[in-house]
Amino acid sequence: MVTIPLVRTLLPSLVRAAAPLFALAVPFSSGACKGSDPNGASGTNAAPASGAQGIVIDGSSTVFPITEAVAEEFKATNPARVTIGVSGTGGGFKKFCSKETAISGASRPIKQAEIDACAKSGVEYVELPVAFDGIAVVVHPSNTAVEHLTTAELKSMWEPAAQKKILKWNQVREGWADKELHLFGAGVDSGTYDYFTEAVVGKEHSSRGDFTSSEDDNVLVKGVSGDTGALAFFGFAYYAENKAKLKAVPVDDGKDDNGKGAILPSPETIADGSYAPLSRPIFLYVNKAELERAPVAAFAKFYVENARKLAAEVGYIALPENVSALTKQRLADKKAGSMYGGKGSKVGASLADLLSGKGS
Amino acid sequence: MLTSTRRRLLRERLFVGLCASAVVIPLLVLALLVGHVALAGLGRIDWAFLSGYPSRRAATAGILPAMVGSLYMIAITAALALPVGVGAAIFLEEYGARSRLAAIIEVNIANLAGVPSIIYGMLGLGVFVRLMGFGRTLIAGAATMALLVLPVVIVSSREALRTVPYAMREACFGLGATKWQAIRQVVLPMAAPGILTGTILAVARAIGETAPLVVIGALAYVTFLPTSPTSQFTALPMQILNWVSRPQEAFVVNAAAGIVVLLITMLVLNLAAILLRNRLQKRVY
Structure with missing residues (x-):
């Protein structure tokens, strides 16, 4: 153990000694792209995680494409360094609450345990919805019998009690084929899984275990498109890009006030909430103290101002105009805390109501 | 019959x-x-792809930060793994070959070569990122990769040292040379081609490793090129992983292009190893 302090003091100085070599090497390699890296020459970014001049972002892979698009556009207006990692919603919050990152993407609201972790380390945050994402329920295109599903039927397939019991389609609804039911779903560490189980089973992070799960939705697309007995749930964008290979199943939540009967997922039905309960907002969490730093404040402002346009461009559904305005106001007010109070997604709640404080 | x-x-x-x-x-x-x-x-693959930054538009996205990150990372990996690996090989082969400790170490090194790379990633996360406080930086990534390739470097360096006939050493001792003089002036130069080939091949493997990078938290998107070993970074495998999991087909094409670039980089490295070996061999004999 004696050696560790020694190494700790020795290695950074070695690293610093080697830094000039890098300064020499960089102009060579970046010579091809003009005007890049305006504050790279300083070479003083020794602070590892929360680089004083940078904007450190991590979190959900679902939110990543929007954040990437925003960072790309932001780069043209501001020289600040932006770094984005993809640790997932939960992994992102871990880093966010230990002050490693300034901003975290999340495909579900912050949980109570994460709220506690943030409170413990004194991290206050501003919660900003940035777009809607739908969760599509899909089957093989040849599966014509399944023309719609009710949420009760989805629950009977996915709840923990269904494990090793509901194995055939005709067990879900009488009249359907006497054929094996093969379930595919988003990985259990994803916010998508958390939301789906909350909305369908009624309890977050709770489902049967005997289904094929993958963190990579493209794997699920391949799985369903090659299996006539399959049913899967995953992000709407993956359905939208593979419509020829998949059949989306309209979902009936049994409530008529938010769209009567079974509703097919589409940008319209997801945005207006009629594709309930499988339409959900995705979020950005910004460390309130970091908002005092000009680059972070500028980035967050730029994000909420451009989220509608850019979210649609990368395959998500833009927030309605009025919700977007409320989001901008929330950031301007630096309103701390979560609209959800750590109690999980409020399935079916209107974002506009939540943002204007009517929902809680 | x-x-x-x-x-x-x-x-x-x-x-x-x-x-x-x-x-x-x-x-x-x-x-x-x-x-x-x-x-x-x-x-x-065109110049714009090689010299561009990642983008939400698949058609204009490029791999420059990932490529530069990968090249810097393996350069540092080689700089770390070569001296340590060769040092260990010399000690085991020339000084401690017959001791019991050396035998135990030898078995362990052979076993380490078979440890899955994700385990090294976790080790790197614990030791370099957290304990030593490097953060999720190039040096942390490179140090992790150096650990990963070290067993292979040591084993191949020992093999190379073993190919130098013992008579060469005896000739040195006969002329009054110390062991270190014999190693430095005769054994090492003769073994250098083999050592270098083994090291480059091992390091070339590191450029394609993804799991350790995911574990230590290499980034998915950066708007700048690394400027020092303490820069945050992304690497080619991370960029490919990111593109493969996107819904749009065009990003999957980008991933394929990234894989081709990665393969070509590995081939160039391996070619360099062969050329270097041939050159050095001529010089010695």
Whole structure:
């Protein structure tokens, strides 16, 4: 153990000694792209995680494409360094609450345990919805019998009690084929899984275990498109890009006030909430103290101002105009805390109501 | 008699056939893989792809930060792994070959070479990122990769040292040289081609490793190039992983193009290893 302090003091100085070599090497390699890296020459970014001049972002892979698009556009207006990692919603919050990152993407609201972790380390945050994402329920295109599903039927397939019991389609609804039911779903560490189980089973992070799960939705697309007995749930964008290979199943939540009967997922039905309960907002969490730093404040402002346009461009559904305005106001007010109070997604709640404080 | 000879010849031919198929089948599979990826990705590779930054528009996205990150990372990996690996090999081979401790170390190193790379990622996360406080930086990534390739470097360096005939050392001692003088002036230069080849091949493997990078938290998107070992960074495998999991087909094409670039980089490194070896061999003899 004696050696560790020694190494700790020795290695950074070695690293610093080697830094000039890098300064020499960089102009060579970046010579091809003009005007890049305006504050790279300083070479003083020794602070590892929360680089004083940078904007450190991590979190959900679902939110990543929007954040990437925003960072790309932001780069043209501001020289600040932006770094984005993809640790997932939960992994992102871990880093966010230990002050490693300034901003975290999340495909579900912050949980109570994460709220506690943030409170413990004194991290206050501003919660900003940035777009809607739908969760599509899909089957093989040849599966014509399944023309719609009710949420009760989805629950009977996915709840923990269904494990090793509901194995055939005709067990879900009488009249359907006497054929094996093969379930595919988003990985259990994803916010998508958390939301789906909350909305369908009624309890977050709770489902049967005997289904094929993958963190990579493209794997699920391949799985369903090659299996006539399959049913899967995953992000709407993956359905939208593979419509020829998949059949989306309209979902009936049994409530008529938010769209009567079974509703097919589409940008319209997801945005207006009629594709309930499988339409959900995705979020950005910004460390309130970091908002005092000009680059972070500028980035967050730029994000909420451009989220509608850019979210649609990368395959998500833009927030309605009025919700977007409320989001901008929330950031301007630096309103701390979560609209959800750590109690999980409020399935079916209107974002506009939540943002204007009517929902809680 | 005749039938038994014919049978033996038949067996001979059967065996040759089996051996040949053992060569041909893996090559075919490899060709299929490379061909499949090249077909999908080759058309996407142009100067803009190599010199551009990642983008939400698949058609304008490039790999420059990932490429530069990968190259810096393996440069530092080699700089770390070579001295330590060769030092360990010299100690084990020249100084401690007969001790019991050396035998134990030897078995352990051979075992370490087979440890899955994700384990090294976790070790790197614990030791370099957290304990030493490097953060999720180039030096942390490179140090993790150096650990990963070290067993291979040590083993191949020992092999290279072993190929130097013992008579060479005895000749040195006969002239009054110390052990270190013999190693430095005779043994090491003669073993250098083998050591370098082994090291470059091992390091070339590190450039394609993804799991340790995911674990230590290499980034998915950066708007700048690394400027020092303490820069945050992304690397080619991270960029490919990111693109493969996107819904749009065009990003999957980008991933294929990224894979082709990665393959070419590895081939160039391996070629460099061969050329270097040939050059050095000429110099020694």
